[in-house]
Amino acid sequence: QVQLQESGPGLVKPSGTLSLTCAVFGASISSGDWWTWVRQPPGKGLEWIGEIHHSGTAHYNASLKSRVTLSVDKSNNQFSLKLTSVTAADTAVYYCVRAYSSALFYWGQGTLVTVSS
Amino acid sequence: EIVLTQSPGTLSLSPGERATLSCRASQSVGSTYLAWYQQKPGQAPRLLIYATDSRATGIPGRFSGSGSGTDFTLTISGLESEDFAVYFCQHYESSPPRYTFGQGTKLEIK
Numbered sequence: 001q002v003q004l005q006e007s008g009p010g011l012v013k014p015s016g017t018l019s020l021t022c023a024v025f026g027a028s029i030s031s032g033d034w035w036t037w038v039r040q041p042p043g044k045g046l047e048w049i050g051e052i053h054h055s056g057t058a059h060y061n062a063s064l065k066s067r068v069t070l071s072v073d074k075s076n077n078q079f080s081l082k083l084t085s086v087t088a089a090d091t092a093v094y095y096c097v098r099a100y101s102s103a104l105f106y107w108g109q110g111t112l113v114t115v116s117s
Numbered sequence: 118e119i120v121l122t123q124s125p126g127t128l129s130l131s132p133g134e135r136a137t138l139s140c141r142a143s144q145s146v147g148s149t150y151l152a153w154y155q156q157k158p159g160q161a162p163r164l165l166i167y168a169t170d171s172r173a174t175g176i177p178g179r180f181s182g183s184g185s186g187t188d189f190t191l192t193i194s195g196l197e198s199e200d201f202a203v204y205f206c207q208h209y210e211s212s213p214p215r216y217t218f219g220q221g222t223k224l225e226i227k
C-alpha cells in the first residue's frame with residue numbers, strides 16, 4: 001500500500017524559506033511516476049505547485065516558478081520542496097502526491113505551514 | 118490557461134437522492150485529462166474518477182463521471198451519509214505540464 005508522509009517546520013518567518021520533505025512508502029520513487037506538491041490555503045481551493053520525476057526533470061506552476069525548487073533523494077526514497085521569500089499568502093496545508101495517468105492518485109495527509117513572525 | 122468552473126457552489130440534498138455536479142472548462146479539453154476528487158473536513162482529497170469516467174480503486178459504483186469537450190459531470194446515485202463533502206474537478210495540461218482545479222462544490226445534507 002502506497003503511503004506518503006510530509007514533514008517539516010510548521011512555522012516559517014516572512015521572507016524565509018519553506019522546506020518540506022515527503023517520504024514515500026510502498027513504492028519506489030524511481031518508478032515512472034511524477035511526484036507532486038499541491039497546497040490548499042485554509043478554507044480555500046487547491047493549487048498545484050509542481051512535479052518532479054526521479055530523473056530530476058521538474059515542472060513548476062508558472063506563478064511560483066521563481067521561488068520553487070523540487071528535488072529527489074532516491075537513496076532515501078523521498079522528495080522535497082523549497083519555497084523561498086514566503087509571505088502570509090503562502091500559509092497553507094501542503095500535500096505531497098503521487099501522480100500518473102494525468103491524475104493525483106495517492107496523497108499524503110498534508111501538513112499545515114503557517115507564515116508568521 | 119484553461120479555467121475550470123464548477124456548479125453549483127453548494128448543493129443541498131437528502132440521503133438517497135441523486136447528485137449531479139458540473140465542471141465546465143474554458144476551452145475544449147481531452148477526456149483523458151479530467152479527474153474528480155472528494156475532500157472531507159481535515160482530510161486530504163481522495164481521487165474518485167480519472168480520465169473522465171474511470172473509477173479509482175475502491176471507489177463505489179454509485180460514483181460515475183461523464184462528459185466531453187467543455188462539459189463534464191460527476192454523478193452520485195443514491196447519496197449516502199459519507200458522501201457529503203466538497204468535490205473538486207481537475208484538468209491536466211501536457212504542454213506546458215500543469216494541473217488546474219475547479220473551485221469546488223460543497224455537497225451538504227438538506
